[in-house]
Amino acid sequence: MRILLTGARGFLGSRIRQTMEVIPAPSLRDMGREEIAALVGETAPDVIVHTAAISDIGACQANPEGSYRANVELPVWLAETAKNAKLVMLSTDQVYSTHPGPGPFREEDTAPGNLYAEHKLEMERRVLEISPDAVLLRATWMYDLPLYGVPNRGNFLMNLLKAAATGEPMLVPMEQYRGLTYVRDAAKNMEKAMGLPGGVYNFGSETELTMGQLTQQLRERLGLNLQILPGQPRHNLWMDCRKAAEGGCVFSSTAEGLENCLSDYGLI
Numbered sequence: 001m002r003i004l005l006t007g008a009r010g011f012l013g014s015r016i017r018q019t020m021e022v023i024p025a026p027s028l029r030d031m032g033r034e035e036i037a038a039l040v041g042e043t044a045p046d047v048i049v050h051t052a053a054i055s056d057i058g059a060c061q062a063n064p065e066g067s068y069r070a071n072v073e074l075p076v077w078l079a080e081t082a083k084n085a086k087l088v089m090l091s092t093d094q095v096y097s098t099h100p101g102p103g104p105f106r107e108e109d110t111a112p113g114n115l116y117a118e119h120k121l122e123m124e125r126r127v128l129e130i131s132p133d134a135v136l137l138r139a140t141w142m143y144d145l146p147l148y149g150v151p152n153r154g155n156f157l158m159n160l161l162k163a164a165a166t167g168e169p170m171l172v173p174m175e176q177y178r179g180l181t182y183v184r185d186a187a188k189n190m191e192k193a194m195g196l197p198g199g200v201y202n203f204g205s206e207t208e209l210t211m212g213q214l215t216q217q218l219r220e221r222l223g224l225n226l227q228i229l230p231g232q233p234r235h236n237l238w239m240d241c242r243k244a245a246e247g248g249c250v251f252s253s254t255a256e257g258l259e260n261c262l263s264d265y266g267l268i
């Protein structure tokens with residue numbers, strides 16, 4: 001099976017490459033529709049796993065045109081020019097960021113509160129119109145620890161360890177429920193995701209702990225001298241991921257995933 005992977009040098013993409021054989025796409029940043037069509041024609045993929053994006057909320061807000069190009073037009077061009085390929089594309093839990101309910105949110109509960117999420121939602125809708133067999137994965141905030149030569153991103157676990165190392169207090173939205181996913185779990189589930197029927201899926205670890213409980217649990221587990229301060233209360237971003245689980249994409253809970261990550265790096 002020929003799997004074309006975009007964003008192959010990114011945070012998630014570089015971990016996907018560690019789990020399966022892929023054709024890494026060159027950067028799509030300067031590509032237009034014709035270049036995308038040429039890439040698809042040259043690589044003739046059976047599957048396209050599309051992770052390339054501007055995934056930073058602030059960067060999207062500061063550069064709406066750039067966000068629209070990266071997060072809507074590029075995936076739409078991929079869908080238009082790759083009619084015969086199964087599409088697996090990444091979206092985000094930010095699509096629930098202003099929902100008035102407590103969660104966990106199902107796929108139909110969308111209420112985006114920023115441009116990044118609005119663009120991802122438009123992308124989902126337009127890609128599914130072109131290719132009803134496409135799989136749109138709404139990922140949670142993901143994390144990993146630094147690995148030489150592999151990109152990392154700002155994430156909850158790094159924030160916690162940095163706060164403990166510097167003595168800076170960590171601001172935590174204590175009452176917020178939010179799934180956090182070990183990025184390697186997401187990468188490992190990508191093969192199963194390729195077999196899902198077309199549609200939108202919440203994709204990641206669920207949680208039964210608030211961010212405050214989770215942070216306190218980690219502080220104790222690692223024996224850290226970490227000062228936790230209550231941050232601005234934030235809306236829950238808690239997804240119900242049973243639809244993906246029924247299709248075989250099974251994740252550990254947020255607390256278990258953190259335990260697995262720390263264990264993989266020999267920290268516990």
Ligand SMILES: NC(=O)c1ccc[n+]([C@@H]2O[C@H](COP(=O)([O-])OP(=O)(O)OC[C@H]3O[C@@H](n4cnc5c(N)ncnc54)[C@H](OP(=O)(O)O)[C@@H]3O)[C@@H](O)[C@H]2O)c1
Binds near residue numbers: 013
């Ligand atoms: N990281 C998270 O916690 C998280 C959470 C929810 C959803 N997601 C979604 O999951 C996917 C993967 O996230 P990630 O953290 O792996 O992303 P990332 O590392 O920030 O970016 C992935 C790749 O996107 C490409 N890219 C950056 N700017 C671009 C632009 N203007 N035009 C086209 N391509 C551009 C870059 O590849 P080149 O340098 O090769 O161009 C980059 O390596 C994204 O769709 C993201 O929205 C991520």
